Amino acid sequence: METSNFFPSVEIPNEGCQKTLKNCNELLPTLPQSKAWWFDQLFQYQGFWIPSFGIRGSMLINDHFKPRPTDIIVATFPKCGTTWLRALVFSIINRNSFDFSDHPLHKANPQELVLFFEGYLHRYGSTSFVDGLPSPRLLSTHLPYSLFPTRMTDDTSVCRFVYICRDPKDVFVSKWHFANKLRPKELPPLSLEEAFDLFCKGVSEYGPFWDHVLGYWEASVESPKKVLFLKYEDVKKEPLGCVRKLAEFLGVPFTPEEENNETVAEIVKLCSFESLSNQNVNKSQTSSGERPIGNSDFFRKGEVGDWVNHLSPEMVEKLNQITEQKLQGTGFNFD
Numbered sequence: 001m002e003t004s005n006f007f008p009s010v011e012i013p014n015e016g017c018q019k020t021l022k023n024c025n026e027l028l029p030t031l032p033q034s035k036a037w038w039f040d041q042l043f044q045y046q047g048f049w050i051p052s053f054g055i056r057g058s059m060l061i062n063d064h065f066k067p068r069p070t071d072i073i074v075a076t077f078p079k080c081g082t083t084w085l086r087a088l089v090f091s092i093i094n095r096n097s098f099d100f101s102d103h104p105l106h107k108a109n110p111q112e113l114v115l116f117f118e119g120y121l122h123r124y125g126s127t128s129f130v131d132g133l134p135s136p137r138l139l140s141t142h143l144p145y146s147l148f149p150t151r152m153t154d155d156t157s158v159c160r161f162v163y164i165c166r167d168p169k170d171v172f173v174s175k176w177h178f179a180n181k182l183r184p185k186e187l188p189p190l191s192l193e194e195a196f197d198l199f200c201k202g203v204s205e206y207g208p209f210w211d212h213v214l215g216y217w218e219a220s221v222e223s224p225k226k227v228l229f230l231k232y233e234d235v236k237k238e239p240l241g242c243v244r245k246l247a248e249f250l251g252v253p254f255t256p257e258e259e260n261n262e263t264v265a266e267i268v269k270l271c272s273f274e275s276l277s278n279q280n281v282n283k284s285q286t287s288s289g290e291r292p293i294g295n296s297d298f299f300r301k302g303e304v305g306d307w308v309n310h311l312s313p314e315m316v317e318k319l320n321q322i323t324e325q326k327l328q329g330t331g332f333n334f335d
């Protein structure tokens with residue numbers, strides 16, 4: 001999620017961006033609103049519940065962002081494996097630039113190495129900083145696929161998306177824990193029941209969860225060269241295979257020499273929950289940004305199936321039912 005301590009100083013947005021921001025400010029009060037899981041209000045925008053900064057970022061992308069063929073966009077619904085995928089993509093792309101024994105991931109959380117796309121645009125009120133980044137640009141987003149402009153999604157040669165999804169039961173449990181860390185002290189804790197009700201109704205940051213997943217799933221089926229779709233559970237089970245798949249998709253497959261050197265295994269090890277969560281930089285409990293979260297809050301258990309410890313049989317049945325109904329006829333399932 002958004003943090004602000006890595007932002008370079010803010011410039012005054014140009015006229016075009018100022019116009020977009022004005023349009024956004026006029027639009028927000030007209031949108032349906034709902035309470036969020038933490039402090040931001042959620043707005044229903046083009047079928048999704050999005051915090052205001054995400055809408056601002058999305059509008060700036062639509063109006064002003066110029067994609068490049070080398071752009072890589074790490075896309076996730078929150079709590080599906082953002083931190084992990086950011087680390088994996090960063091280390092695959094930059095594997096010839098750093099030694100595994102002295103790697104940036106030992107000193108920085110993945111969110112410092114892969115910029116939060118809509119977060120940066122919102123913060124700047126402009127695309128200027130992202131416009132100035134050298135290629136290949138590695139950006140991370142929670143925005144649904146349908147919110148990106150057609151110049152990014154239609155043309156298979158312009159930018160690539162890598163997406164990771166996760167069993168909604170684990171996503172819900174992870175998000176509920178995270179929400180209670182993020183909620184301001186003045187608010188009562190968010191009960192599991194209340195959160196469950198919101199999640200099932202799709203009222204969740206960037207939700208409905210299922211629509212988010214299906215947007216990227218359908219795009220990956222239609223344009224497999226543009227969108228790579230991964231499952232958290234598959235990466236857990238077959239990390240080596242998934243890392244090879246990622247590298248191939250990104251146009252940088254492992255060479256026979258790298259295979260001999262065990263480069264793939266080094267990347268898997270470096271980005272594993274055990275390795276990342278044990279770096280000093282990821283043990284910090286307080287953020288130096290505006291939000292009351294520290295890097296350690298992005299590392300809880302990192303397991304598949306922790307939902308069994310939290311959800312009642314009724315909750316499991318309800319979530320499974322919604323999932324089955326939403327995925328019916330799509331060719332996608334979480335098995």
Ligand code: PAP
Nearest residue numbers: 001078079080081082083084174272273300301302
């Ligand atoms: P975000 O979308 O808010 O940035 P994200 O990184 O997707 O968060 O979510 C954190 C989840 O990924 C946590 O899951 P849990 O609550 O079920 O434990 C976190 O533990 C897990 N996670 C973080 N890093 C890794 C990793 N390297 N490997 C596997 N899981 C990880």
